[in-house]
Amino acid sequence: MKVYDGPFGRAQAERLLWRAGFGPRRADADSFASMGLAGAVDTLLNPPAYATTGPEPTDGHGLPLAPQDANGHDHLWWLDRMVRGNQPLVERMALVWHDWFATSNVGVQSQKLMLDQNQLFRTNWDGTFSDLLLGVTSNPAMLLWLNGNKNRVGQPNENYAREMMELFTLGADQGYTETDVREQARALTGWRNDNRATGPTNFRFDPSLHDNGTKTVFGTSGNFSWQDAPRLAVQNPKHPPYFVSKLWSYFIPLTELDDATSASLQQQYVSSGYGVAGVLRSILVHPALHTGPTVTKPPVVHTAGLLRALDRGIDTDTWTGLDSAAGQRLFYPPNVAGWDDDRWLDTQTFRGRWAIVANVLRPYALTPAKAPPGQANTPDAILARALDFWNGPQLSSATQNVLLQFAAAALGDASNASKQKAFPTYIENALRQLIAVSPELLTC
Numbered sequence: 001m002k003v004y005d006g007p008f009g010r011a012q013a014e015r016l017l018w019r020a021g022f023g024p025r026r027a028d029a030d031s032f033a034s035m036g037l038a039g040a041v042d043t044l045l046n047p048p049a050y051a052t053t054g055p056e057p058t059d060g061h062g063l064p065l066a067p068q069d070a071n072g073h074d075h076l077w078w079l080d081r082m083v084r085g086n087q088p089l090v091e092r093m094a095l096v097w098h099d100w101f102a103t104s105n106v107g108v109q110s111q112k113l114m115l116d117q118n119q120l121f122r123t124n125w126d127g128t129f130s131d132l133l134l135g136v137t138s139n140p141a142m143l144l145w146l147n148g149n150k151n152r153v154g155q156p157n158e159n160y161a162r163e164m165m166e167l168f169t170l171g172a173d174q175g176y177t178e179t180d181v182r183e184q185a186r187a188l189t190g191w192r193n194d195n196r197a198t199g200p201t202n203f204r205f206d207p208s209l210h211d212n213g214t215k216t217v218f219g220t221s222g223n224f225s226w227q228d229a230p231r232l233a234v235q236n237p238k239h240p241p242y243f244v245s246k247l248w249s250y251f252i253p254l255t256e257l258d259d260a261t262s263a264s265l266q267q268q269y270v271s272s273g274y275g276v277a278g279v280l281r282s283i284l285v286h287p288a289l290h291t292g293p294t295v296t297k298p299p300v301v302h303t304a305g306l307l308r309a310l311d312r313g314i315d316t317d318t319w320t321g322l323d324s325a326a327g328q329r330l331f332y333p334p335n336v337a338g339w340d341d342d343r344w345l346d347t348q349t350f351r352g353r354w355a356i357v358a359n360v361l362r363p364y365a366l367t368p369a370k371a372p373p374g375q376a377n378t379p380d381a382i383l384a385r386a387l388d389f390w391n392g393p394q395l396s397s398a399t400q401n402v403l404l405q406f407a408a409a410a411l412g413d414a415s416n417a418s419k420q421k422a423f424p425t426y427i428e429n430a431l432r433q434l435i436a437v438s439p440e441l442l443t444c
Contacts, residue, residue: 001264004287008037011394012290018297018444019251020044020284021088023305026391041284044089045126045277052084057314065314068112072320074105075330078118079323080314082304090125093280095300096250097121098330099338101136101168103145105331110141110199114331117141126277129243129269133168133230140203143191146336149200151189152209161185163336165233175238176218183215184232187224234274240266247276248283253295253341255288294443296344299326302353306360306436309391318359326352345442357436364389366429368422377424379407386431395440403431403438 006012013032017024021044024032032040057065057080059073067077082091098121105114117139124132136142142160143149151157161184165176190210194202205226215224217232224232233239244265248257257265269279283289297305300323307313323329327349333339343349375381383403387393395403410427414420435441 001268001282002261002287003285004037004290006287006290008040008290009033012037013040014393015290015444016040016044016284017088018301018305019289019295021092022082022301023308023444024391025308025311029391037285037290041281044284045281047087047090050090051086052080053086054084054311054313055315057084059317062315067115072317074111074115075320075323076314076317077115078330079300079304079319082300083307084313090122092301093125093276094118094121095298096247097125097132099250099333100246101142102333102336102338103141104333104335107145108141109144111331113141113144113200118331126280127275128272129274129276130231130234132276133164133234134227136168137164137188137226137230138191138203138205140193140200143193143203144200148188148191149193149203151185151191153186153189153211156182156185156189156211158182158185161188161229164230167337169230169233169242170236170238171242174242175236180217183217183224184229186211186213186215187217187229188226190226240269243274244269244279247279251283252286252288252292255292261286294439296341296443298339298341298344299323299328299349299352299356300330302326302442303356303360306357310360310364312360312363316359319356322352322356322359324352325349326356350437353437353442354433357433360436361429361432364432366425368425371421371425377411379404379411382407382424382428383431386428386435389432390435390441393435393440395435395438399438399440403434406434407431 010029010033013029014024016037017028017032032043035043057076059065059070059076065073065077065080067073082088085091098118103114103117105111108114120135120139124135137148137160146160146163147157148160151160158181162181165181165184166172170176190205190207192204192206192209193200210226212223214221217224217229218236220232222228241262244262245257248265265279265282268282269275272278303319303323320329324332327343328339345353383400387395407427410430411423414423
């Protein structure tokens with residue numbers, strides 16, 4: 001397996017922290033760079049006990065969040081873990097699994113059950129995929145989302161069986177037939193729940209609703225149970241290549257997984273009993289992650305990273321609507337296939353990004369009356385201060401030139417003494433905004 005052996009400085013550490021987390025806090029890039037690539041990846045894979053920094057999250061009225069009950073507070077609760085938590089890769093993998101097993105509260109209609117599923121992803125973030133899939137199969141949110149609670153003997157519902165193979169384990173039309181879908185659906189029969197005024201509850205397996213007949217799945221016959229259905233999918237020869245390719249795509253989406261690397265990752269995956277951690281580590285140290293093309297940050301990752309850079313916690317409920325406008329509301333993927341990465345930047349979602357940055361910056365807005373006396377107000381000096389505000393991100397010369405031209409033109413418009421005093425502050429505010437929506441800050 002190839003391992004990146006090039007320089008690992010601040011820039012490389014920043015890319016790793018964005019791809020495997022939510023970007024660096026002020027001192028993180030230098031700290032991780034000092035560890036070297038292997039040490040940095042091991043630190044991410046072996047996080048300390050969960051802890052947070054900074055004040056507890058609040059809504060726009062300064063009140064504590066109610067993630068199980070208040071509309072949008074589920075999104076804020078998870079965003080807070082991304083921003084203040086000390087386990088960035090754990091949360092990033094929870095986000096990966098949320099997209100992989102895309103379940104939406106549009107169908108579940110219970111923030112509590114969605115949060116319970118979210119905890120399942122977090123608890124099983126780096127264990128075996130077979131255990132995770134088994135947990136997802138019996139998870140109440142998934143049972144509601146893909147009608148597993150309506151799948152019973154004599155009336156099989158094929159929704160989960162189909163998506164389990166098409167999206168979760170094998171790939172569309174890979175290694176299974178329509179007969180396998182029907183037979184897997186029979187194996188998955190037996191789940192039910194009670195319905196109360198407060199919502200669905202008491203999810204359980206009822207043997208009387210299970211089809212105990214012989215099923216034939218992937219050419220093998222037996223009285224398969226609901227536990228056998230995911231096991232058979234994972235043990236299908238088409239699963240390992242699908243798994244490693246899909247996991248690779250979350251971290252290195254624009255570089256094709258070559259046959260040799262795929263074979264090596266598959267061997268590692270199968271020999272470990274379908275373990276995730278080893279494959280994940282191999283992906284994070286692969287040269288393609290560190291030297292390949294940049295990728296667009298998902299909206300929630302961008303938001304969390306900007307807040308982390310400024311050590312600002314969740315102190316308003318506007319992030320739910322703003323992230324949604326940018327194309328990503330947590331717990332509401334658009335469909336069972338998850339989010340479409342091609343929609344992260346278009347003429348509509350970019351407006352959401354712009355508004356996110358504006359709201360991130362609002363508490364830090366500079367005013368001419370409070371401008372420090374004696375500071376240099378050349379285009380270069382103003383840009384340097386704006387870059388320092390964002391912890392010194394590395395911009396391309398092309399981006400820097402555009403920003404300097406903007407600053408120079410704006411300074412040139414100051415036609416009197418009053419404007420000459422005020423404009424440098426306004427330009428610095430504008431440069432902070434423009435830096436945060438620059439190609440370098442929107443990608444990693």
